[in-house]
Amino acid sequence: MEFLPARVDTNRIQPASRKTPVPVAAIETRQISKTFGSGDREVRALDHVSLEIRENEFFTLLGPSGCGKTTLLRLIAGFEAPTSGQLLLYGDDISNEPPYRRSVNTVFQSYALFPHLTVAQNIAFGLEMLGKPKAEISRTVDEMLAMVRMEAMAHRKTSEISGGQQQRVALARALAPHPKVLLLDEPLSALDLKLRKEMQRELKRLQIETGITFVFVTHDQEEALTMSDRIAVMSAGKPLQIGTPREIYDRPANRFVASFIGESNFLSATITAATGDVARVRIGGGIDMEAALPAEAPRSGKVTVAIRPEQVRLVEADAADALPATVTDTVYFGTDTHTHLLLDSGETVVARFQSTLAHSEERANGTRVGVQFWEGSVQVLRETA
Amino acid sequence: MSAVEISPAAGTDQEARAEAARTRRNWLLSLPAVILLLFAASGPLVIVLIYSFLTPGDYSGVKWIPTFDAWTSILFSRDIFDDTLRLADAHLTIFWRSASLSLLTTLITFLLGFPTAYFIATRPPRQRGLWLFLITIPFWTNLLIRTFAIMEVIRNEGLLNKLLMMTGLISEPLQILYSDTAVLIGMAYVYLPLMVLPLYAALERFDFRLVEAGYDLYAGRWMVLRKVILPLVKPGIVAGSILVFMPSLGAYVTPRVLGGGKHMMIGSFIELQFGQGRNWPLGASLSMLLLLIVGIGLFFYVRAMSKEKAHD
Numbered sequence: 037m038e039f040l041p042a043r044v045d046t047n048r049i050q051p052a053s054r055k056t057p058v059p060v061a062a063i064e065t066r067q068i069s070k071t072f073g074s075g076d077r078e079v080r081a082l083d084h085v086s087l088e089i090r091e092n093e094f095f096t097l098l099g100p101s102g103c104g105k106t107t108l109l110r111l112i113a114g115f116e117a118p119t120s121g122q123l124l125l126y127g128d129d130i131s132n133e134p135p136y137r138r139s140v141n142t143v144f145q146s147y148a149l150f151p152h153l154t155v156a157q158n159i160a161f162g163l164e165m166l167g168k169p170k171a172e173i174s175r176t177v178d179e180m181l182a183m184v185r186m187e188a189m190a191h192r193k194t195s196e197i198s199g200g201q202q203q204r205v206a207l208a209r210a211l212a213p214h215p216k217v218l219l220l221d222e223p224l225s226a227l228d229l230k231l232r233k234e235m236q237r238e239l240k241r242l243q244i245e246t247g248i249t250f251v252f253v254t255h256d257q258e259e260a261l262t263m264s265d266r267i268a269v270m271s272a273g274k275p276l277q278i279g280t281p282r283e284i285y286d287r288p289a290n291r292f293v294a295s296f297i298g299e300s301n302f303l304s305a306t307i308t309a310a311t312g313d314v315a316r317v318r319i320g321g322g323i324d325m326e327a328a329l330p331a332e333a334p335r336s337g338k339v340t341v342a343i344r345p346e347q348v349r350l351v352e353a354d355a356a357d358a359l360p361a362t363v364t365d366t367v368y369f370g371t372d373t374h375t376h377l378l379l380d381s382g383e384t385v386v387a388r389f390q391s392t393l394a395h396s397e398e399r400a401n402g403t404r405v406g407v408q409f410w411e412g413s414v415q416v417l418r419e420t421a
Numbered sequence: 422m423s424a425v426e427i428s429p430a431a432g433t434d435q436e437a438r439a440e441a442a443r444t445r446r447n448w449l450l451s452l453p454a455v456i457l458l459l460f461a462a463s464g465p466l467v468i469v470l471i472y473s474f475l476t477p478g479d480y481s482g483v484k485w486i487p488t489f490d491a492w493t494s495i496l497f498s499r500d501i502f503d504d505t506l507r508l509a510d511a512h513l514t515i516f517w518r519s520a521s522l523s524l525l526t527t528l529i530t531f532l533l534g535f536p537t538a539y540f541i542a543t544r545p546p547r548q549r550g551l552w553l554f555l556i557t558i559p560f561w562t563n564l565l566i567r568t569f570a571i572m573e574v575i576r577n578e579g580l581l582n583k584l585l586m587m588t589g590l591i592s593e594p595l596q597i598l599y600s601d602t603a604v605l606i607g608m609a610y611v612y613l614p615l616m617v618l619p620l621y622a623a624l625e626r627f628d629f630r631l632v633e634a635g636y637d638l639y640a641g642r643w644m645v646l647r648k649v650i651l652p653l654v655k656p657g658i659v660a661g662s663i664l665v666f667m668p669s670l671g672a673y674v675t676p677r678v679l680g681g682g683k684h685m686m687i688g689s690f691i692e693l694q695f696g697q698g699r700n701w702p703l704g705a706s707l708s709m710l711l712l713l714i715v716g717i718g719l720f721f722y723v724r725a726m727s728k729e730k731a732h733d
Contacts, residue, residue, distance in 0.1 A: 115637075136637075136638075136639045140637075142633075144630065150649060162638035
């Protein structure tokens, strides 16, 4: 009876505290650097990385090989220690905790299934190491087997199942202890295209079903765009831009992001006016347009703008508000057709049309055309021209 | 028409003849090896087997009177007065010492050899050759010389005692030489490479990414060793243990030199029967017994391994 008022009290406090929630990131890195080797052969894999990965988020580290994405993942897993900086898991500093004391599990690129154990024993491994009761282990293992649809394979050795099945077992094994964060190190790279597409959907489903924070490493931009809630595009040990797939694709902040995710035309331009995150730019010395202006970008003078090939429109050569150009090449890609254009200013532009429309847009080499860009498609880059 | 019909038959006939010729040639080529094996390896064994069922000669050699005496006298001694059989305590002591020292040697070489093999297997590939080379250096020297070197280290005025006295850990030299400990040290030293090499072979094939997977799934260092590494290098452990245990059981030189004759093992005991003991049949039956134990051990090893293969 004595406890009752106390419980009422906490109930009264909780809704109030919910109104002003203190958002704690699942993972937070504070100025993390990692160098390998020493002296002349010192390699800086991570360079003062500060980022936050939110709870229940599908977060992707995207970048070419050697950009530091795998190193960052291994740091979160605990296989590497940061040279400097801090790593926080739900607010706790885990920079120096060994991997077996972190509620973080990994799906390895090589899967790293234990070859001396069966599928079920592999999935049970983490739970056994955590000292869970036997009944709970077998229940969880059954759940996991059902979740990745591997019930029929429970007692097979891992060498007796296909690559795609091994992938599912690796996932189930990592999810079984219900970690706070699941790390996935290019887990789909060994699968063929069809299976990869299937697993992309499967991964997304599992992430929503389990509500676990996923940190996914890949060099495949399509994979990143289709699955992620947010993407960090990394290059040379630094995240260059962090945002939703749409933000990353539609509003690339710099040249690297614009060219690594999809394709982009880069044109020189001059800012004539800037207010907030919108600039008025003159492109190719011919047309004036509104352009998105990212933070930290120059607000006047010469800049580079990025325009996606699908945002290019061709009009009559003598049309007003168009850049005069000559068609130099037309390449058929199946779903799309690419038209290469040489602007009179000397810059080149690629225009992409859906093949169903292309017959109306297709023009012979040497044809004179006018080039226009769709409203809202022009993006100012951070780098000065 | 007929020519077309005949030619395939002629072809198979020709092939069969070529096959027969090949088989004949292979047999002829392996004949020297077969003869050598028959006469140099199996021949003496057969003689030893026959001798174990004969009666000892008066001074040495055998008398051609068949008997099981040699085999019974392995375990029992016949009372000279009333002809009853009693357990031969002295023999049992020797067997026990041989078995326990061999097991201990196997254990020690494993405890020393595993970290060594692990160390080598985790070096960069280019360095591994050098380390393996260092492991095999002792094989270049005669066993007897190496054993005397050990003697030089552990004797009362030897290196070990001098060092321990200098550091003040002991005031009196330790009597290690001519004890079971000395035999153990010597055998562990001599047989260590035989443990390291198969362990290394197993560890070299081991996928060390599995260690990270173990850590990731909440297994600490000890659990990773127990649950991941040891089960996967088990074939290497078994092979190394057999390679150390079997020769330890029949070791002769090392126990003789370092044990000083007081601490006899089966090897010396067999030698004794052919020398001063003048009981060739007993020596022969003891040799056969040793061979039998080793054979049974190998049989179970091979069976366990092939079972493991069938599982994979």
